[in-house]
Amino acid sequence: MATTTARPAPDELPKAPRDLLPVFIPPILALAALPLVGSPTTWVTLTVAALAMGMMIFVIASGLTLIFGLMDVLNFGHGAFIAVGAYIAMTVLGPLSGWVQSDALTLNLAALFLAVIAAMVGTGVLGLAFERIIVQPVYGQHLKQILITMGGLIVAEQLIHVVWGGDQKPMPLPNGLRGAITVGDFALEKFRLLAVAVGLTVFIIMQLVLNRTKVGLLIRAGVENREMVEALGYRIRQLFVGVFIAGSALAGLGGTMWALYRETLTAAIGGDIMVLVFIVIIIGGLGSVGGCFLGAILVALMANYTGYLAPKIAVASNILLMVAILMWRPQGLYPVARR
Amino acid sequence: MSQALLTLEGVHTHIGQYHILQGVDLVVPRGELTVLLGRNGAGKTTTLRTIMGLWPPSKGTITFDGQPIGGQATPDIARLGIGYVPESMGVFADLTVAENMRLAARLGPPDATRLDWIFGLFPALKRFWQLPAGLLSGGQKQMLSIARAIVEPKSLILIDEPTKGIAPAIIEGMITAFKELKRDKTTILLVEQNFRFAASLGDSVAVMDDGRIVHRGTMQALASDSALQSRLLGLSLAAHQ
Structure with a gap:
């Protein structure tokens, strides 16, 4: 028997309908904010800042949405990986202060790269331990998951106090990433552009893995129907662990970026951003990476525009955004077919 | 017996x-x-x-x-x-027919000759090969579910x-x-x-x-x-x- 894959001729096949409507919401929101903000330069600054913030939230949330989608685990301890990742990065950047303060961008980026790798490896290992010790005993029990992962977050924060101290730590940006690039009248901060590039890279890699590889197919299938994936002969437990580790490592990456963005660091850095992260994964559709990407941009745009226009409603604005989107699409922007 | x-x-x-x-x-x-x-x-x-x-x-x-x-x-x-076709059919609605079949072929890419045999049994699967399985009718989903179970011997x-x-x-x-x-x-x-x-x-x-x-x-x-x-x-x- 031949072993090549049969492919029917493409011209015989009907086209699948594409649901692009949610893709237009962020540009519509941005354009709607332009007359309210007034100044185009301020609007560009706010929008780029929002895109950078959105990409960092996406990097953190993308792993969590897959963990929820595939494993049905409500992991309120995800914030621990954000904080631990940031602290590991800070620890690595300390001895590399010569590279961080150098005017050579390559040395800056090399220091950052090492810090990010250490953060991702550290949080990946922590994720493995967290899954084995804390999450595994409560699979399928949502209430216990919430309680025990919240407990895990509190323990992690206290351990950070023990290891690194309870005071606020500085997390200075490398010299080469300070300042802005000027394009005409617009100043684009270098670190924000880097954050956008990192977020886009993570998104593209995740899309390629999810859509072009068998592991990705298994993850997408597992998000829909774990039981059937097992009935096809795949050991989904191993996939669970892999996704948990990857999700934790991404939180470590996001935590490092977020701490550099704020240039300060406390043990509560993860818990602080988790409200936005949960809003993002609910808006996007639990388990949907594409929805998570759009949700993160939307949440960040809303936070930045309202923070400028009406600071008092900045926090509430994202709750209102979530309510509006769920009234339109109760399962989120890109709901996963069956859960 | x-x-x-x-x-x-x-x-x-x-x-x-x-x-x-x-x-x-x-x-x-x-x-x-x-x-x-x-x-x-x-x-x-x-x-x-x-x-x-x-x-x-x-x-x-x-x-x-x-x-x-x-x-x-x-x-x-x-x-x-052992192949299993559940009552709910268990097709992965967000995956295309091709992706459903690719997953079911656990040991490697689906064998071309066997796929032709399956297309002979269920011609609709060939027609909707690149379509998300969620868009298939109930009968077509059932065909896909059975095809998945038999894509490998x-x-x-x-x-x-x-x-x-x-x-x-x-x-x-x-x-x-x-x-x-x-x-x-x-x-x-x-x-x-x-x-x-x-x-x-x-x-x-x-x-x-x-x-x-x-x-x-x-x-x-x-x-x-x-x-x-x-x-x-x-x-x-x-x-x-």
């Missing part, structure tokens, strides 16, 4: 506080199509799920090809060469009510497909409520009631005995023709 490929002896299954299977004894002969009949709630679906390890048995022995499989993990049972296929809610024209296609599988000497355990469909395919039959097997025999004998049908199932084949 042929040698048994699958045997259940005194199998009990509890789901939470409910005692669903209460000592099931069932023999599925190798190379034959065995039909499992019974009213709703008799335990037919639970029997298939227990064989697949989706609900582990609380007591009893399940033997496949001479090897005990009761209590093993579902992936390990599937890897022994299997020793045993468990099929749960494939005709439920399916148009008669598609059921005719399924009869052809199952006859092809029988010719291929594939062993099938089919749970079915459509007696006419079951009678046209079955070699042997087992009837369940209240979590137990209450009758075993040849399908020919049951199909030709309307009194027995009435007693076991509360129906007769004539009423379904």
